[in-house]
Amino acid sequence: xxxxxxxxxxxxxxxxxxxxxxxxxxxxxYPSLFWYVQYPGEGLQLLLKATKADDKxxxxxxxxxxxxxxxxxxxxxxxxxxxxxxxxxxxxxxxFNKFYFGSGTKLNVKP
Amino acid sequence: xxxxxxxxxxxxxxxxxxxxLRCKPISGHDYLFWYRQTMMRGLELLIYFNNNVPIDxxxxxxDRFSAKMPNASFSTLKIxxxxxxxxxxxxxxxxxxNTEAFFGQGTRLTVV
Numbered sequence: 001x002x003x004x005x006x007x008x009x010x011x012x013x014x015x016x017x018x019x020x021x022x023x024x025x026x027x028x029x030y031p032s033l034f035w036y037v038q039y040p041g042e043g044l045q046l047l048l049k050a051t052k053a054d055d056k057x058x059x060x061x062x063x064x065x066x067x068x069x070x071x072x073x074x075x076x077x078x079x080x081x082x083x084x085x086x087x088x089x090x091x092x093x094x095x096f097n098k099f100y101f102g103s104g105t106k107l108n109v110k111p
Numbered sequence: 112x113x114x115x116x117x118x119x120x121x122x123x124x125x126x127x128x129x130x131x132l133r134c135k136p137i138s139g140h141d142y143l144f145w146y147r148q149t150m151m152r153g154l155e156l157l158i159y160f161n162n163n164v165p166i167d168x169x170x171x172x173x174d175r176f177s178a179k180m181p182n183a184s185f186s187t188l189k190i191x192x193x194x195x196x197x198x199x200x201x202x203x204x205x206x207x208x209n210t211e212a213f214f215g216q217g218t219r220l221t222v223v
Contacts, residue, residue, distance in 0.1 A: 043204075097161065097166075098159070104153055
């Protein structure tokens with residue numbers, strides 16, 4: 001069936017470090033792919049998306065590329081800030097408009 | 112648009128009581144989702160609707176949970192009777208077909 005596997009956290013980084021959060025999905029069809037971010041006490045917000053193979057989504061310095069050959073959509077940022085501390089969710093959107101959310105990866109950025 | 116609106120933001124109730132959570136989706140969205148978030152189980156999809164019709168309720172934990180969407184601008188999630196293990200943050204989200212979902216701020220439910 002459809003599923004998504006996300007890198008376990010928490011991930012702790014120093015400010016200005018490079019970030020990678022891994023995400024892989026099952027290759028059932030060609031889902032649209034999303035990364036969401038959840039700040040403490042808030043709902044999930046869309047961070048970026050990609051709708052077809054080789055598309056690169058980007059927002060606020062974050063990037064992720066739709067890799068069909070490896071069924072991956074890894075989230076990256078070149079230089080994290082304390083304000084990036086949050087929980088990040090990978091979410092493929094399969095047929096019937098059903099989102100599958102990963103387990104979430106908590107990111108802690110220290111000054 | 113004001114986004115997805117959920118009420119109440121916080122709810123504290125005693126075990127055995129009925130709890131009703133409310134959601135107003137974004138106008139024009141044809142999908143509505145109810146999720147539950149806990150530390151132990153993460154984010155779980157409970158049920159979702161398309162054009163007010165339930166499509167998949169396989170995530171509803173048991174018969175104590177029910178959800179309705181009487182019209183395109185309103186949905187409820189009801190728990191009756193409530194139990195302490197139902198304590199969680201409940202999110203409502205809405206979307207257009209094949210596009211991103213927009214989440215509400217959530218309702219934090221505490222059952223004592």
